[in-house]
Amino acid sequence: MDRRQQKTRDAIFSAFRSLLSEKPYSKITVQEIIDAANVGRTTFYAHFQTKDDLLKELCEELFGHIIGSAIDCPHTHGLYSDETAPESVFCHLLQHLQQNHQNILGLLSCESSEIFLRYFKDSLNGLVESQLASHNKLTDAHIPQDFLINHISSSFVEMVLWWVKGHRKQTPAELDRYFRAVIGPLFSDGTNVSSIKI
């Protein structure tokens, strides 16, 4: 790809994210974006059809990468840790999020966070589903599988939101413990809230 294209694209993304940290998505105009990015109006519309299109492409870039890292990572094994698998997928995700990866947490706490959270949850659903399939330890009390998937990924996303709203006072390991405390009891291997290691 032409260097100029990539440069312009990056400048627009950067300006857009900077604006998102200041004001809600709906209040941001194309004019503001191109002023901040220092590109021409024509250039913007050559890259993105609309402002919505820009937002969509940003989401895809961010969450495609973050979930991809969790799936590919060889250190993660299953929903939560045991002797053979020292690190849960979720703990890995939390660490990855905290390592300021393109400041994804900033976007999750911005005024337009709903948009990003929706993308985040949709991305997570696939991950959770595959984890449930490989760790088929569910206590089937006639609870639908997709209800559980939705419950688990929603809980994770909402926990991350709670975390960033509260200025990230906890470490990823602590958060992982909270998460296992509320999600762990749903599995049949005896893990219980009262037996969580602290």
Place this chain on the structure above:
Amino acid sequence: MDRRQQKTRDAIFSAFRSLLSEKPYSKITVQEIIDAANVGRTTFYAHFQTKDDLLKELCEELFGHIIGSAIDCPHTHGLYSDETAPESVFCHLLQHLQQNHQNILGLLSCESSEIFLRYFKDSLNGLVESQLASHNKLTDAHIPQDFLINHISSSFVEMVLWWVKGHRKQTPAELDRYFRAVIGPLFSDGTNVSSIKI
């Protein structure tokens, strides 16, 4: 209040909600609202400062009422049922939602559902907090109280969203069972997913 005012207000709300079921909030113009409501432009701005203001007032009317009904209802007792309290708060809420109360479920599944879900969750947080206070059976495994409140109300809201997206195939009682199955184990009274009555 003058009948004309109430009539106009209702017409605008009604038109707005009808439009929300067709297209996302951001694509709805004031012109469309006043055309559908059959009121003049001046009239709209006499009632609402902006389109955002209209949305806010609609949310307040809807969720203020729905949560108020849960708090006031004498048949609800605590987070989940026992012999002396045949109906949980959440089951009552679900029934109330299903009784097509101003079609609140339609709004929770519309293209702009994020907005309503946020209001819904914020309203619920207060309710959950009061319930936790009166039923102080939490297993305190050094898990912050506000984390749990967030987890519970988020789980409820996300369950409702999952429900309406799946065309409401379950009854409120079934949903209540699902909810207690994933939330119940967090309490110290011995209720466990494997002991849930089916």
Place this chain on the structure above:
DNA sequence: AATAAAAGAGAACAAAATGTTCGTTATCAA
């Protein structure tokens, strides 16, 4: 029934934002 006050209708308006077109200039890859 008469009347003053309040509410709405309808047209017109400026301002802001959108998305497009065109000719020109700068930069890239070969």
Place this chain on the structure above:
DNA sequence: TTGATAACGAACATTTTGTTCTCTTTTATT
């Protein structure tokens, strides 16, 4: 070096917003 491509910038029609004005209808009160 040179043809191709990307960006610039100015101008433009269009849409949406929010306001202002005059005129008409409805309401509550006497």
